[in-house]
Amino acid sequence: MAILLTGGAGFIGSHTAVACLNASVDVVLADNFSNSSPKVLDRIEKITGKRPALYNVDVCDKRALRDIFAERFITGVIHFAGLKAVGESVRLPLAYYRNNLDSCLSVLEVMQEFGCKEFVFSSSATVYGDQPAPLTESADTGHCSNPYGWTKFMIEQILKDAAKANPELHVVLLRYFNPIGAHESGLIGENPNGIPNNLMPYITQVAVGKLKQLTIFGDSYDTPDGTGVRDYIHVMDLAEGHLAALGYAEAHAGCEVFNLGTGKGVSVLEMVNTFSSVNGVEVPYIIGERRAGDLATVYADPAKAEQILGWHAKRTVADMCRDSWNWQKNNPNGYDG
Numbered sequence: 001m002a003i004l005l006t007g008g009a010g011f012i013g014s015h016t017a018v019a020c021l022n023a024s025v026d027v028v029l030a031d032n033f034s035n036s037s038p039k040v041l042d043r044i045e046k047i048t049g050k051r052p053a054l055y056n057v058d059v060c061d062k063r064a065l066r067d068i069f070a071e072r073f074i075t076g077v078i079h080f081a082g083l084k085a086v087g088e089s090v091r092l093p094l095a096y097y098r099n100n101l102d103s104c105l106s107v108l109e110v111m112q113e114f115g116c117k118e119f120v121f122s123s124s125a126t127v128y129g130d131q132p133a134p135l136t137e138s139a140d141t142g143h144c145s146n147p148y149g150w151t152k153f154m155i156e157q158i159l160k161d162a163a164k165a166n167p168e169l170h171v172v173l174l175r176y177f178n179p180i181g182a183h184e185s186g187l188i189g190e191n192p193n194g195i196p197n198n199l200m201p202y203i204t205q206v207a208v209g210k211l212k213q214l215t216i217f218g219d220s221y222d223t224p225d226g227t228g229v230r231d232y233i234h235v236m237d238l239a240e241g242h243l244a245a246l247g248y249a250e251a252h253a254g255c256e257v258f259n260l261g262t263g264k265g266v267s268v269l270e271m272v273n274t275f276s277s278v279n280g281v282e283v284p285y286i287i288g289e290r291r292a293g294d295l296a297t298v299y300a301d302p303a304k305a306e307q308i309l310g311w312h313a314k315r316t317v318a319d320m321c322r323d324s325w326n327w328q329k330n331n332p333n334g335y336d337g
């Protein structure tokens with residue numbers, strides 16, 4: 001019996017694999033390595049002492065998926081696979097709609113063929129768009145500002161409809177806020193292609209000397225210090241949230257949605273300062289223009305996950321900064337050294 005992690009070689013998938021294996025939940029990984037490396041498997045084995053099966057497949061490919069389901073007894077799926085770069089999604093909308101929608105539909109159809117019922121989906125706080133924080137799960141969705149966000153919105157709708165039509169389906173939608181950090185071993189972490197778009201990998205690449213300086217995108221927002229505020233969550237807390245969601249999915253039919261965040265807003269400047277003081281490294285920065293589409297303040301109300309899943313984020317912003325840096329400085333070129 002195993003849980004299939006599509007996109008399991010990626011940032012969140014690999015950390016969730018570790019959390020599952022450490023909790024004696026067997027996992028099978030499927031990934032096409034479009035944004036990851038098969039080398040992550042050695043690291044997962046080093047951390048957990050277990051080496052899960054890893055299939056090099058495109059999960060849009062139903063034949064390849066059927067082979068996995070035929071070979072393994074898959075009792076549930078966590079669907080991480082997807083393209084996730086906001087800017088790229090504006091340039092390549094068709095690739096984003098094709099890959100993100102198709103992969104989800106293919107997985108659902110093959111699950112149905114094999115009588116597999118539990119499905120956990122990686123959604124995003126981006127579905128809330130520009131609304132006042134803290135965001136509860138009942139806040140309106142569908143105010144996305146880019147194709148990436150729309151794929152999350154559309155997949156949520158597909159899953160709600162599928163669960164309505166098939167009372168046997170057990171679906172959990174997880175709306176992640178801003179995952180950062182890395183496993184405390186420093187053996188696995190975030191490994192973006194090219195110049196990072198997100199704040200923490202940018203900070204770590206400046207700190208390690210790969211990039212000259214951070215540009216803070218605006219300091220005139222209506223926030224305490226003028227810089228953007230987000231709800232950063234340690235990726236291991238997020239990974240543990242998936243275990244809680246799997247437990248919930250096992251016991252509950254239908255479609256339920258949970259925010260996975262800390263409920264605390266942290267500004268860009270606070271993050272830079274915490275990173276510098278915790279790690280004793282300078283992060284040179286300049287203040288630049290606002291980034292198009294950015295919001296001032298986004299953070300979760302995480303109460304529902306606490307009440308129903310019995311899960312809450314435990315790790316601090318200092319933990320996130322320490323672990324992100326530990327990963328980056330030990331692996332300046334990601335899984336290639």
Ligand code: NAD
Pocket residue numbers: 006007008009010011012013030031032033034035036037057058059060079080081082083084099103122123124125176177178179
């Ligand atoms: P990631 O890019 O590290 O992981 C996604 C993995 O999916 C990659 O390993 C990639 O190679 C794989 N993949 C993509 N398309 C595939 C396909 N068709 N077949 C097989 N494998 C495929 O990203 P991540 O940060 O680990 O994100 C995981 C999921 O969480 C994504 O769906 C993402 O949209 C979502 N999410 C991420 C964040 C974030 O900030 N990291 C926030 C909210 C939601």
Ligand code: UDP
Pocket residue numbers: 178197198199200202214215216217218227228229230268291294
């Ligand atoms: N940010 C920044 N410089 C960067 C990258 C991000 O100032 O190089 C800011 C961004 O404006 C936002 C915060 O950091 O306020 C988090 O951005 P990220 O892209 O990581 O997450 P998202 O905007 O998708 O929540």
